[in-house]
Each structure stands twice: as C-alpha cells, then as structure tokens.
C-alpha cells in the first residue's frame with residue numbers, strides 16, 4: 001500500500017488554508033491538493049515560530065512509510081496542521097517538566113510539539129502499527145513512553161503510577177491531558193478522565209464540534225441538555241477554546257472539530273452530595289423519562305407527593321421536568337430525597 005502525494009506545496013504559514021480531497025482504493029491512498037480558496041479557511045492565528053519537521057509532510061510521510069490506510073473504526077483522522085497542535089499545547093499551558101497523557105498519538109505529530117514544549121509524555125495508542133511507529137519515532141528520548149492499549153479499557157492509574165513514580169503517590173504533582181481523540185469514544189474518555197482531579201489539572205481535547213458545543217454550552221429546556229452536562233459541571237469547569245475546520249485532518253472527516261479545555265475540580269470543590277453514585281443514579285433516572293415529570297420518574301426513590309414537596313422547597317414547580325434543573329437544583333433535590 002502506498003501513499004502518493006501529488007502537487008504538494010511547500011508548507012507556509014498559510015498552509016492551513018489548503019483544501020484536500022482523498023481518494024482511497026484497496027491498494028493505495030492518493031492525497032491531492034484541490035484548491036486554496038478562503039471559503040473553509042481555518043481561523044488559526046499564524047505563529048512566527050515554525051517547527052521542523054512540519055506536521056503536514058511528516059504525518060503523510062509517516063503513514064506512507066508504514067503503508068497505513070487510516071482506519072475509520074479507530075477514528076483515525078490525522079492532524080496535518082502544526083499550528084493546531086501548537087494551539088492545543090498552548091491551551092494546556094504545557095511547560096518544562098510537565099507530565100502529559102496523550103490518548104491516540106497516531107504518527108506522533110502532537111507528541112512532538114509536547115516534547116518540544118518540555119513535557120514528559122505518556123502516550124496510549126490502540127493501533128499496534130501506530131504504537132510501533134510512534135515508539136520508533138521517539139526512541140532516542142526518555143521523555144516519551146508509549147503503551148499499546150485500548151484507552152477505554154486500560155488501568156490508567158497503574159500506568160500513571162509507574163510513569164510518575166513517587167510524585168504520584170505523594171499526590172503533589174498534577175498531570176495534564178492533551179489529545180486529538182477519536183470522535184467515537186469522546187464521551188467514554190470524558191467520563192473516565194473528569195473525575196480524576198486528584199491527578200489531572202487540565203484536560204484539553206480536540207472533539208467533534210457539535211459534541212464540544214453540547215458539552216460546554218447546553219441550554220436549559222433544550223433536547224441538548226443531558227446527564228453528561230450535569231456530570232461535566234460536577235467535576236470540571238469546561239471552556240470552548242476554538243474551532244478546527246475539517247480541512248485540517250487527513251482523511252477529512254464529515255464534520256468540523258473544536259478544542260475544549262476542562263479544568264478539573266478537586267474532590268473538596270465538588271458539590272456536596274451524600275454519595276456521587278446515588279446522585280448520578282438519580283440524575284440518570286430523571287432523564288430516562290425525558291418527557292415525564294420528575295414526580296413520576298423519581299417515584300422509585302420517594303412517593304410522588306414527597307418529590308413534589310422537595311421540588312417546591314428547591315424553588316421549582318411541582319411539575320418540573322429534568323431539563324429545567326441546573327446542577328445546583330439537582331444537588332439540592334438529591335439532598336432532600338436521595339440516599340443519606
């Protein structure tokens with residue numbers, strides 16, 4: 001399998017304005033530059049510092065060297081724009097000596113920017129071919145450790161413990177997460193990482209744009225408002241940073257992406273509930289009956305009348321539905337009707 005590159009222009013600070021189309025056959029991948037119109041131009045602020053090698057050519061060359069066809073099932077959309085990688089790293093304020101977890105390093109383009117910023121990187125990659133490639137790429141440095149595993153199934157605390165050594169057990173060091181993750185497992189990743197405020201200070205993720213907007217800015221009383229929003233705000237302060245148009249990836253996905261920073265809270269700053277397990281179980285039950293009233297969907301916890309009373313005590317209507325409650329409202333409600 002060969003990756004053929006046709007008419008590739010030299011990389012300049014305007015490289016991000018290029019449009020690419022891909023044609024994939026069983027035996028080869030052709031990447032050709034089609035146009036350079038401004039229509040879908042990524043709004044990435046150009047930087048003066050240009051790093052070598054550029055991510056556009058390095059990424060395609062790395063894929064070519066191993067004859068790899070990007071796998072859809074693994075969400076393999078590689079980043080071609082080094083400026084986006086730099087902005088991801090900047091969003092996490094990565095500096096000398098920081099410990100960074102990267103999920104899905106792929107060819108290592110983001111890993112490279114992390115290392116150049118002074119970080120020590122623990123990279124977890126599911127695809128054995130890409131894990132081998134990135135391992136080989138950073139074999140000359142001790143600052144990158146690559147683990148070939150499925151992130152959603154790995155024992156993250158144990159990997160971090162051996163990577164961080166004594167700093168981990170003393171709890172005096174915060175690591176960061178910076179990653180361009182597969183869109184299809186972004187919710188799993190968010191659920192796994194956000195309750196880890198004892199280890200991570202910031203989680204910076206490149207997500208599908210729609211998912212990013214839904215996670216950061218859901219409106220009350222809309223169908224976008226879900227238990228995941230209560231979960232995210234319970235464990236973190238999320239911030240939408242910037243949009244990354246689809247033209248920056250190879251192969252180009254059908255949707256745009258966006259960078260979100262989750263600043264993780266520590267346990268002492270979580271809303272006060274008697275048990276997080278019973279709190280989220282109540283929230284999930286509440287949303288199970290999206291069109292129903294809480295006095296009905298929470299009947300398995302307390303009789304309807306008591307739920308109505310609790311809602312009124314919280315300052316809400318007895319007929320409230322889940323999409324009308326903020327995180328604080330759910331916390332107050334749980335403290336009145338939930339397990340003690």
Ligand SMILES: C[S@@+](CC[C@H](N)C(=O)[O-])C[C@H]1O[C@@H](n2cnc3c(N)ncnc32)[C@H](O)[C@@H]1O
Nearest residue numbers: 074077078079104105106125126127150151180
């Ligand atoms: C969107 S690509 C990003 C690659 C690279 N970071 C970049 O920016 O070009 C996602 C990467 O995650 C890897 N991946 C997919 N599922 C994974 C999983 N469950 N655990 C770890 N890595 C995974 C893919 O093989 C791929 O390398």
